[in-house]
Amino acid sequence: MAEVLGKANLFPTCSYSQEKNLEGGACLIPKKISGFCLEKNKFSSLKLKSLASRSDFNCQRVVFLEKKNMNKRRFSQVPIKAQIQTGLISRGQKWWEKGLQSNMKEVTSAQDLVDSLLNAGDKLVVVDFFSPGCGGCKALHPKICQFAEMNPDVQFLQVNYEEHKSMCYSLNVHVLPFFRFYRGAQGRVCSFSCTNATIKKFKDALAKHTPDQCSLGPTKGLEEKELLALSANKDLPFDYTPKPVQPTPVPVHEETLVAKQVPSHSNTKLPLSVQTTSLTQRDSEEKTLVGAER
Known part of the structure; x- marks a missing residue:
């Protein structure tokens, strides 16, 4: 029985363990077991019998370790950050990514901010500057999402301070x-800083500027000095050409008045008015009468 067991089960098991070692795995069966030798037809039947009596598998071949288990072991040795970057582990949502509405958008660049403001038309646009490490920003984020849900016609733009310093x-x-x-x-139209304690600022500004309005001119967006500051920043891939300065038009009636003005250095004497001449003659006549009476 021991001879049959050795030919049928023992050597295939050993060859399987050798294949596992070549594949990079590890076999739980040691190369040398006390009681018998792995060489063919060289073992002690008595000790093998005692070993078989202690086994619960009745001398059947059992595979303790599969190759996929080794892959899992090697996978566990990869750093968590690398697993997230490579997509092996699904990354959880950040707090500023939760509760976003369809009218909320994260700005990706300076050009994206400028274009988003210009393309908004007459809509009210709220630009939210936040930082992932700001506790006040994190606490205020759920309320901003609620305001965005209650005001679908308002565009909310998020600017991550850490990514766009x-x-x-x-x-x-x-x-x-x-x-x-x-x-x-x-x-x-307005700018301010607020937290949960001063959220009334945000509510009042939203209520004041949300009602429908009709702009008589083109959408302005960022101010001229802000656009120039962005284009002057060498860290930003943003180009802006300043608008040509146009002279202020002068009304026609003002031009007429300016043309009729007399320079201060001119020697031209203005003629005396008729009223002034008559008063002078009257004074001279009165002085003549007074002299005659004397």
Whole structure:
């Protein structure tokens, strides 16, 4: 029985363990077991019998380790950050990515911010400057999402301060959370910083500038000085050509008055008016009468 067991089960098991070692795995069966030798036809039947009596598998071949288990072991040794970057582990949503509405958008560049403001038309646009490490920004985010849901006609733009520091410096944004409101031809209508404690500022500004308005001119967006500051920033891939300065038109009646003015250095004497001449003659006549009476 021991001879049959050795030929049928023992050597295939050993060859399987050798294949596992070649594949990079590990076999739980040691190369040398006390009681018998792995060489063919060289083992002790007595000790093998005692070993078989202690086994619960009745001398059947059992595979303890599969190759996929080794892959899992190697996978666990990869850093978590690398697994997230390569997509092996699904990345959870960040707090500023939760609760976003269809009218909320994250700005990707300075050009994207400028284009989003210009393409908004007469809509009210709220630019939200936030930072992932700002506790006030995190606490205020759910309420901003609620306002966006209640005002679907208002466009909300999110600017991540950590990703766009240079752009924020050019726009003079140095405190967070910070908000700027833009509307059509008026351009920027208000700007302020608020938290949960001063959320009334945001509510009042939203109620004041949300009603429908009709702009008589083109959408303004960022101010001229802000556009120049962005284009002057070498860290930003943004180009802007200043608008040519046009002379202020002078009304026609003002031009007429200016042409009739007499220079101060002129020697031209103005003629005396008729009223002034008559008064002088009257005074001389009165003096003549007074002399005659004497």
